[in-house]
Amino acid sequence: MSWQKITAPVLIAASCAFAYYLSFVEAGRTPSFAFVVGFVFGFVMQKSRFCFYCHIRDYIEDKNPNGVLALLLALAIGLIGYTIVVSSWLPTPAPNNLPPDIHAGPVSEVLALAGAVFGFGMVLSKSCVAAHWYHLSEGSIGSLIALCGVALGFFIGFNSWNALYSFRIADSRIIWLPAYFGYSIALVLQLAILGAIAAFVWKFSLKPPRESPKPLATFKEIYDRFFAQSWSYYVGGAIIGALGFLIIIWTKPLGVTATIASWTRFFSGAYDLIPARLHGLDGFAGCGSLPANFWLNTDALLLLGLVVGSFASSFAANDFELQKPTLKESALSFVGGVLLGFGAMIALGCTIGTLLSGIHAGALSGWVFALGMILAIWSALKIKNKFIA
Numbered sequence: 137m138s139w140q141k142i143t144a145p146v147l148i149a150a151s152c153a154f155a156y157y158l159s160f161v162e163a164g165r166t167p168s169f170a171f172v173v174g175f176v177f178g179f180v181m182q183k184s185r186f187c188f189y190c191h192i193r194d195y196i197e198d199k200n201p202n203g204v205l206a207l208l209l210a211l212a213i214g215l216i217g218y219t220i221v222v223s224s225w226l227p228t229p230a231p232n233n234l235p236p237d238i239h240a241g242p243v244s245e246v247l248a249l250a251g252a253v254f255g256f257g258m259v260l261s262k263s264c265v266a267a268h269w270y271h272l273s274e275g276s277i278g279s280l281i282a283l284c285g286v287a288l289g290f291f292i293g294f295n296s297w298n299a300l301y302s303f304r305i306a307d308s309r310i311i312w313l314p315a316y317f318g319y320s321i322a323l324v325l326q327l328a329i330l331g332a333i334a335a336f337v338w339k340f341s342l343k344p345p346r347e348s349p350k351p352l353a354t355f356k357e358i359y360d361r362f363f364a365q366s367w368s369y370y371v372g373g374a375i376i377g378a379l380g381f382l383i384i385i386w387t388k389p390l391g392v393t394a395t396i397a398s399w400t401r402f403f404s405g406a407y408d409l410i411p412a413r414l415h416g417l418d419g420f421a422g423c424g425s426l427p428a429n430f431w432l433n434t435d436a437l438l439l440l441g442l443v444v445g446s447f448a449s450s451f452a453a454n455d456f457e458l459q460k461p462t463l464k465e466s467a468l469s470f471v472g473g474v475l476l477g478f479g480a481m482i483a484l485g486c487t488i489g490t491l492l493s494g495i496h497a498g499a500l501s502g503w504v505f506a507l508g509m510i511l512a513i514w515s516a517l518k519i520k521n522k523f524i525a
Contacts, residue, residue, distance in 0.1 A: 142444030174441025184372020213377030251508025261472025289477020390491030422484030
């Protein structure tokens with residue numbers, strides 16, 4: 137057995153012990169739950185290759201529908217689950233009475249621009265922020281460079297925030313669809329949109345040959361199917377969609393950029409490199425706000441769990457291999473990372489926070505961010521394929 141396969145069960149056992157320890161800290165079960173959800177999230181992402189950019193690129197360039205349909209499945213499952221949970225907490229939705237920590241941001245052209253900037257960053261760096269985290273577990277030095285760029289992008293975003301807030305964001309409304317249509321109509325409306333997109337994707341695609349799963353016979357085959365082999369996109373999408381609403385029962389919605397944002401804000405602020413006051417920012421949910429507990433907070437523990445879980449998955453499958461980028465690839469990763477960070481800061485989150493969690497919650501901001509991002513990816517890929525490739 138290789139050292140990587142030995143490392144995987146060690147990481148899983150250590151994670152269980154750490155989660156058990158967290159259950160006894162002062163804040164109760166919430167930190168432990170956040171870490172466990174992050175671990176499962178990272179494990180499933182790596183195992184099922186869950187990646188917004190890769191799936192959208194595969195459809196645009198190869199007309200392969202599987203990845204995009206898995207993303208739509210994750211959105212649909214999370215949307216249904218989120219509606220059931222939130223409607224039991226808040227039976228009568230109202231515009232000025234949002235559920236706690238909901239990832240709903242102000243809707244304006246600034247948000248659409250942020251989605252577009254984020255989309256261009258995905259094309260340059262070849263991943264979104266969440267996927268870069270699990271690519272680290274596969275030995276990607278390019279992802280490490282991209283994440284450094286993300287921190288710089290957040291720094292630029294913090295220094296741009298007050299101007300953008302005064303220009304447009306302050307006058308923009310947060311639109312939570314259940315508050316305007318009621319839970320039932322908002323749910324049906326959004327599921328209909330997801331269904332229409334799925335029908336479009338399926339109609340204009342080249343269907344790959346369907347492979348029937350082989351029956352499991354021995355323990356080794358079961359082990360290999362679970363740990364060593366990649367999972368179906370649809371299995372990954374279904375689990376991530378379920379995690380999206382299960383996590384709100386005990387803690388905040390899914391989000392993976394809040395920790396980079398808060399650390400960048402904290403250290404930049406300590407040296408007076410960003411404005412001392414960021415107008416209105418702490419009144420919005422999502423990334424950018426400073427947590428009360430800098431280290432032991434749900435965002436940081438969720439991210440820690442994601443990284444450890446993806447490492448466990450990668451090691452179990454022998455997927456770890458140090459990948460050194462060329463100078464050109466490093467430059468593109470860094471510039472792409474800067475765009476990712478800037479877009480995420482202005483949009484108050486990335487594909488996981490603003491898009492996935494936002495659409496799960498019925499926030500119009502999630503749809504606007506997604507539209508800007510997809511148009512940017514489509515445009516950037518067309519330009520790249522015509523003039524560069």
